Amino acid sequence: MDPQKEAQVIESHKNPFLMAQQQCDDCARVLSLEPDVHEIIRVPMREIHVYIPVRMDNGFIKVFEGFRVIHNDALGPAKGGIRFHPDETIDTVRALSAWMTWKCALLGLPLGGGKGGVICNPKEMSEGELERLSRGYISKIWQFIGPDKDIPAPDVYTNPQIMAWMMDEYSKIVGKNQFGVITGKPPLIGGSLGRNDATARGGLYVVREAAKVRGLDLEKASVAVQGYGNAGYYTASLARKLLGCKIVAISDSKGGIFNEEGFDPQAVFDFKKRTGSVVNFPNAKFVSNEELLELDVDILCPCALENVITEKNAPSIKAAIVAEFANGPTTPEADEILYEKGIHLLPDFLCNAGGVTVSYFEMVQNFSMYYWDEEEVYERLDKKISAAYYSVLGTSSEYKVNMRQAAYVVAVKRVAEAMKLRGWV
Numbered sequence: 001m002d003p004q005k006e007a008q009v010i011e012s013h014k015n016p017f018l019m020a021q022q023q024c025d026d027c028a029r030v031l032s033l034e035p036d037v038h039e040i041i042r043v044p045m046r047e048i049h050v051y052i053p054v055r056m057d058n059g060f061i062k063v064f065e066g067f068r069v070i071h072n073d074a075l076g077p078a079k080g081g082i083r084f085h086p087d088e089t090i091d092t093v094r095a096l097s098a099w100m101t102w103k104c105a106l107l108g109l110p111l112g113g114g115k116g117g118v119i120c121n122p123k124e125m126s127e128g129e130l131e132r133l134s135r136g137y138i139s140k141i142w143q144f145i146g147p148d149k150d151i152p153a154p155d156v157y158t159n160p161q162i163m164a165w166m167m168d169e170y171s172k173i174v175g176k177n178q179f180g181v182i183t184g185k186p187p188l189i190g191g192s193l194g195r196n197d198a199t200a201r202g203g204l205y206v207v208r209e210a211a212k213v214r215g216l217d218l219e220k221a222s223v224a225v226q227g228y229g230n231a232g233y234y235t236a237s238l239a240r241k242l243l244g245c246k247i248v249a250i251s252d253s254k255g256g257i258f259n260e261e262g263f264d265p266q267a268v269f270d271f272k273k274r275t276g277s278v279v280n281f282p283n284a285k286f287v288s289n290e291e292l293l294e295l296d297v298d299i300l301c302p303c304a305l306e307n308v309i310t311e312k313n314a315p316s317i318k319a320a321i322v323a324e325f326a327n328g329p330t331t332p333e334a335d336e337i338l339y340e341k342g343i344h345l346l347p348d349f350l351c352n353a354g355g356v357t358v359s360y361f362e363m364v365q366n367f368s369m370y371y372w373d374e375e376e377v378y379e380r381l382d383k384k385i386s387a388a389y390y391s392v393l394g395t396s397s398e399y400k401v402n403m404r405q406a407a408y409v410v411a412v413k414r415v416a417e418a419m420k421l422r423g424w425v
Contacts, residue, residue: 027408078114081155125235192362194377200234202354227304302329
C-alpha cells in the first residue's frame, strides 16, 4: 500500500464517519451511481449543536455539549438513538446517522436516518442530574423533532426511563401528549413489548437464516461474544435459548473468558454485575479481546466497539459466520479479506436492525393507539429481517460483492430512487 493510501486508511479507522463515507463511496462505484446523488448522500442534511446548562446536585451549573444529526429523510421522518457518553463526538454521530439511513432503507421502513448524542458520563451522574440533562436536551432541540419529523430512541447509556422523561418534556412544551415523538419508552406509556431484546433477537434471526444457507447445525455451533453489555448479554442468552448454540467465549472491556464446554450467559452476566467484569469467572480460561476474535468458533459476534476487525487480524479470523451486533466493527479492508476467505459476514446495519424495526412498530402502535403482544412483535420482526437478509444475499450473488457492499446496494438504490421521485436530483 502506498504511503498516502495507508495514511488515509489509518485516519478512517480513527474516524467512523470517514469509514461510513468510504463504504458509501465503494457502493457508488459498484452501482455507477449518478454523481449528484453520490454528492448528497455522502454528507448529512442537517446538524444541530447545542449546549445544555444543567443544575448539578452540588448547586452549580454545568454545561453539556449535545448533537442531533439528520443524514437523509428521503424515505420518511428521521429515526435514530440518543447516546450519553463521555467520549461522544460529532463524527461518531454523523456516521451513526448515515448507518441509520441505510438500515431503515434496507429493512423497507418508511424512515430516514438520524442520531443524537450528549457528551457526559452517566455513570457519574445522579438520577436527578440525568433527568435534568434529558429534559434540557429536548428543550434545546424540540423544534426539530416530532412524530412526523425526527423520532429519537435509546442508545448507549440511555434507557426507557430517559426516553420517558424526554417524551414528557416534549409533550409539556407542545401542550399535548405526544407518545410518538420518542420510541424505546416503558410499555405503560406507549412503549412496545419486545423492544428490550429486539436488536439481539433480530440479529439472531439473521444468524438462523445464514446458518441454513451455510449448512451449519446451530445446536452444535460454538459462539464467541465480544462485548457484554446489554447487547452482548441478550445476544448470548438468546443464541443459547432460541438457537441452541453453545457460548464458549465472552469478553468485556477488561478481558475475556473461554471454556469449550460453554457458559450459562445469565450466570456470567450476574457475575459481571457483582464484580465489574467477566474476568475471573469460575472454571474459565482468560483470553484477551484480541484473542477472542481469533478463536476457532463457528459464530463470532462483535457486540461492542468500532474497528475491532481490521486488515491486521482479519487473516486470523476463523469463524464461519461473523455477525455484527455492534456498529462498524469491521473495516472496509477487513471486509474484503473475510469475503476472500469465504467467511459469511452479516453486516451491522442488517444484523442489528431489530432495534429500529421494533421502534418503527412502536411508532405504528402509538399512531393507532392499539398495542400488540410480544408474539406479534416477534413474528413481524422475523418476517421483516429475514426478508432483508435474503435480499442482501441475492444482491451479493448478483453483483459479486461482499455482504456489506450488497446491503449498501439494496439500501442506496432505494434512497436514490426516493430522491429522484421527490425531485431532489
